[in-house]
Amino acid sequence: MKLYVRSKVNGMIFDWSPSLARNPEAEVITEAEAYPERSMPKEIEKREPKVSIKVKEETEAPNEAPPALRAEATKKAALRVTSTKIKQADFAGLMGDF
Numbered sequence: 007m008k009l010y011v012r013s014k015v016n017g018m019i020f021d022w023s024p025s026l027a028r029n030p031e032a033e034v035i036t037e038a039e040a041y042p043e044r045s046m047p048k049e050i051e052k053r054e055p056k057v058s059i060k061v062k063e064e065t066e067a068p069n070e071a072p073p074a075l076r077a078e079a080t081k082k083a084a085l086r087v088t089s090t091k092i093k094q095a096d097f098a099g100l101m102g103d104f
Contacts, residue, residue: 010040
């Protein structure tokens with residue numbers, strides 16, 4: 007069985023090496039402790055869910071919006087005109103003094 011080293015500080019797992027195993031802030035663990043999903047029995051992996059995960063199929067068409075709401079949604083919004091010119095003093099403040 008392969009051995010691994012787990013850090014006691016943050017729980018990170020590393021492959022076993024003599025230098026890591028000597029570290030007092032690390033512990034030597036087995037592969038089953040490091041990766042329990044690898045040693046999981048097959049019958050546990052393929053068990054059926056206890057909660058229903060089926061999705062209902064909707065056969066009804068979605069409700070149509072009222073005509074007044076559709077008319078309002080298709081109106082063009084008023085555009086706000088903004089100036090793209092930047093004054094020299096504003097630019098100098100953003101980038102530092104020149």
